[in-house]
Amino acid sequence: MLTRRAFLHAAAAFTLAGEPKGSPLRAAAAQYDLVIRGGRVIDPTRRLDNIMDVAIAAGKIADVLPAGSATDAANTFDATGKIVVPGLIDIHTHARSKEMPSICLADGVTSLIDAGSQGVDRIDDVVSVAKSAPNRVRILLNIAKTGILPDGELKDISRVDVAAARRAIDRHRNFIVGVKARVSRSVAGTNDLEAVRRAQAIVEPSRLRVMVHVGDTASPLPEILALLKTGDIVTHVYSPPPHGIFDETGKVLPEVTAARRRGIRFDIGNGRTGHITWDVAEQALRQKFLPDTISSDWTDAGRKDQVFDFPNVLSKFLTLGMPIDQVIERATIQAAHTFPAFGDLGTLRVGSPADISILELRNGEFEFVDNANTPRKGTTKLFAHATVVAGKLVRRPA
Numbered sequence: 001m002l003t004r005r006a007f008l009h010a011a012a013a014f015t016l017a018g019e020p021k022g023s024p025l026r027a028a029a030a031q032y033d034l035v036i037r038g039g040r041v042i043d044p045t046r047r048l049d050n051i052m053d054v055a056i057a058a059g060k061i062a063d064v065l066p067a068g069s070a071t072d073a074a075n076t077f078d079a080t081g082k083i084v085v086p087g088l089i090d091i092h093t094h095a096r097s098k099e100m101p102s103i104c105l106a107d108g109v110t111s112l113i114d115a116g117s118q119g120v121d122r123i124d125d126v127v128s129v130a131k132s133a134p135n136r137v138r139i140l141l142n143i144a145k146t147g148i149l150p151d152g153e154l155k156d157i158s159r160v161d162v163a164a165a166r167r168a169i170d171r172h173r174n175f176i177v178g179v180k181a182r183v184s185r186s187v188a189g190t191n192d193l194e195a196v197r198r199a200q201a202i203v204e205p206s207r208l209r210v211m212v213h214v215g216d217t218a219s220p221l222p223e224i225l226a227l228l229k230t231g232d233i234v235t236h237v238y239s240p241p242p243h244g245i246f247d248e249t250g251k252v253l254p255e256v257t258a259a260r261r262r263g264i265r266f267d268i269g270n271g272r273t274g275h276i277t278w279d280v281a282e283q284a285l286r287q288k289f290l291p292d293t294i295s296s297d298w299t300d301a302g303r304k305d306q307v308f309d310f311p312n313v314l315s316k317f318l319t320l321g322m323p324i325d326q327v328i329e330r331a332t333i334q335a336a337h338t339f340p341a342f343g344d345l346g347t348l349r350v351g352s353p354a355d356i357s358i359l360e361l362r363n364g365e366f367e368f369v370d371n372a373n374t375p376r377k378g379t380t381k382l383f384a385h386a387t388v389v390a391g392k393l394v395r396r397p398a
């Protein structure tokens with residue numbers, strides 16, 4: 001355990017690491033600013049699953065070494081019995097208020113996407129949340145200028161102003177990484193295909209990504225997929241019918257596997273209503289149609305119901321039988337590959353930003369629910385324990 005004094009020291013060391021090279025302060029420093037000692041390090045990018053030390057210097061991963069061998073450290077954190085993974089990346093959240101990114105950080109999430117909470121009208125609000133966040137927050141602009149409306153922001157397609165959306169992207173190029181189109185019938189009525197066409201028109205000059213929210217769409221999924229390009233993302237991939245990923249016999253549609261082959265990515269987006277059921281998830285996993293990324297679709301309401309936190313959402317996939325390294329892969333390197341803005345993340349390779357999640361995998365009896373509120377018992381569950389972001393240790397509040 002890190003003492004309060006050591007914690008303050010760690011914060012100081014982080015500041016020192018920012019000193020110019022050759023500074024006398026820096027010359028006197030230990031080899032490493034912080035060493036995460038003796039945890040079970042799982043890093044799918046290095047095919048690592050071993051008890052090791054992770055050493056950090058100047059905000060970067062300096063070394064991943066056999067446990068006990070990183071000795072020259074200004075500070076250490078004892079991760080014995082814990083799981084140490086690259087910082088978790090949640091590509092579908094709604095971080096609408098200033099406090100939310102910090103809450104996610106305490107849950108082990110070092111990078112996240114606000115997936116279309118706001119459109120052109122109030123995009124500056126989300127950008128200011130992102131700017132003040134302690135973690136890396138990037139944004140998908142809702143193609144409707146109003147952002148999310150409870151009654152469905154795309155039922156009136158005139159809410160999509162392509163030129164205004166392009167200008168918003170230009171103004172916030174460091175934060176906006178794509179656009180979001182929610183095209184379920186409850187959001188878009190019968191405007192689903194036109195909404196996706198306009199989404200593509202918005203990103204045409206910037207070449208950013210389109211994320212489409214599917215499930216119970218007016219049009220069959222293949223018609224929506226036909227409008228997507230390499231790198232675009234389908235969220236709520238395990239939505240129940242109508243117009244999910246299966247044909248009438250329960251097989252994954254050939255258009256869905258073809259879309260994956262041409263680089264369309266399929267994301268979970270757990271959320272609370274109509275986005276995932278155990279049945280659909282199991283049917284897909286049996287056919288080896290795994291998600292590319294697991295994400296929470298975390299909101300204020302979700303914090304108290306079904307979603308709770310990102311480690312809870314990841315634990316549902318352990319309960320569904322997915323091995324832990326595959327679960328971690330979908331919340332780290334696979335998520336990093338989704339957006340170029342996260343391209344340096346999701347790995348413990350030497351020289352990468354020192355974003356690290358320290359988790360606890362507890363054994364016991366745990367209950368999880370899907371969006372139909374069907375309970376499912378699990379025997380293991382992940383809990384956030386501590387997080388390192390850009391080399392700085394953040395403890396979970398008690």
Ligand SMILES: [Zn+2]
Binds near residue numbers: 092093094297
């Ligand atoms: Zn969402």
